[in-house]
Amino acid sequence: MVRPTSALSSGEITARRTIVRRYWLLCLPALVLLVFAASGPLLIVLAYSFLEPAEYSGVVWSLSGEGWFKVILNRDIFDDTISLADAHMTIFWRSAKLSVLTTLLTLAIGFPTAYFIATRPKTHRQYWLFLITIPFWTNLLIRTYAIMEVIRNEGILNSSLMSLGLIGAPLQILYTDTAVLIGMVYVYLPLMVLPLYAAMERLDFRLVEAGYDLYATRFQVLRRVIVPLVKPGIIAGSILVFIPSLGAYVTPRVLGGGKNMMIGNLIELQFGEGRNWPLGAALSIGLLVTVMAALVFYVRNEQAER
């Protein structure tokens, strides 16, 4: 950025302004793309959320707050009494709970994994990283069905537990929140491991030795030295896992069956069978705003701490 100072002559300032203007011109293709491919559609969604649903699908061009109203409230069809939309609340709660749990579990599994990789000899690390990225080579839907094969009642898990005699009847895991959680942890684990690894690779292990030298036990070194130093990686990984978890669609759909919906499924429902585009649009924007607000709040907090 150019900040004119008194030391600069007016001629110089004009010259610099011209340079900055030229840079803006170079940004033009990116700006066009941003406006038409990102902000534009988002604005359309925002506009749709204030319209009325058409009978079959789409919207009628007349202003209405009904879409937003229905996000959290319910109006009885017969006597018009207003109540909280319990079904939606359950779905919001499940989404939040499963996303937090997914983030915590991927962190719990991803942290030692990333530490393990970062402490291997340099030449070996790329092979371990390659193994971590292998799931990306397969379609998400196929991976999710693979998980289903493992956890369904006649699946590998249940049949091996039963043949070992550990359980008498198959465990009902499929079509529960647990199934969705297992699926999401599996799907999002690489997104946690990679930023954690990036942070740990940069970690100066001489600081770890300094910690041991100064009477810190293994746990204290972890808590007082390693975790504070790789905190940026922990935060990046958590954001990368938490946000897509909130909007997850395929995993809860396949592993949660029809009942264990998350926000993503609810939104899809409104654009499909529900035929209520304004409500779907309002839910989408609501989710977006919530996540953005949480992020902004977090960044502000972080800056205040410094």
Added chain:
Amino acid sequence: MEAQSQPAVAMEARGVSKIFRGPEGDFHALDSVSVSIAEGEFFTLLGPSGCGKTTLLRMIAGFEHPSAGQLLLHGEDISDLPPYRRQVNTVFQSYALFPHLSVAENIAFGLRMLGRPNAEVDQTVDRMLKLVKMEPMRNRLTSQISGGQQQRVALARALAPAPKVLLLDEPLSALDLKLRKEMQIELKRLQHETGITFIFVTHDQEEALTMSDRIAVMRDGHVLQIGAPREIYDQPANRFVASFIGETNFLSATSEGIVDGGIRIRIGDTVSVETDLPDGVDPKGDLTVVVRPEHIVLRERGAPDTLSATLTNAVYFGTDTHYHLELASGQHPIARRQNAAGAPERVEIGAAIGVAFAPSAARLLRD
């Protein structure tokens, strides 16, 4: 226990070896090293790069496990204790200050890990900040202070828990010459004030000579000689120690026979001196004597007890001048003379002169 006669031993290594096993075979980084360091001593490990100084220090700190031998801290075997159970602290060559903590928090780290009460921690941190003269910067992050200041914080952090032994791995090597000289004096002062045993690693022989109570000269994983700076300088045990410590002239000599309490040797055609016969020197073989440059005196050609020489070069160093000589035997010793205030006689390059030294200045060497 003997009273007074001998100070207690703070740190002892008994036959310590370290073998690194690698794909290209085993590497003996240390070979049966034994040293005994007294309480309150400033002990220096001196040697060229790769001789195993850091390896020995890391074993004392607990980061490496000895392949053989024992390490004793105040008589207690610590070889199997993890680093956080040893009352030994390290000043790392890279300082290794915690970047996420302030200066004061860095210094407090060890005490907090030991679970000391807050009041005691605060008090000690204040005292340490004062000791290293860093009070005004207590709340800065370690990235916001200069290299010399980081060095002081690293020292204070290692001294704060009052370790039995402080290990310093080339702590001054990252500093420029002037700051380095200042910190040498500073280190001596800190050691004096705290009374803590220092084990100091350096490959700078001058630093070792000026700072140490005793020095261990190392090469290729072996300790070649242990002694006070003066002893090591004046009576080097072998050729390597002589050439590593200070500047040295090696002159070849021949035996003229064993005499009372020593040996008479002849250097060149004209000089014959009596000197000690150190252990391990074969009086019948080829002999080498070492003469320090400051012990060589320039005379007139042909004066009694002098070697004939030609002056090939004179290099002015401010405080003194180095005269490069060529002897009749083809050897090239160097003489050093202080540039005293009195009439500085100039010697022309190419001049034919005589070279003399006191009999006590010549020492026979083992190879």
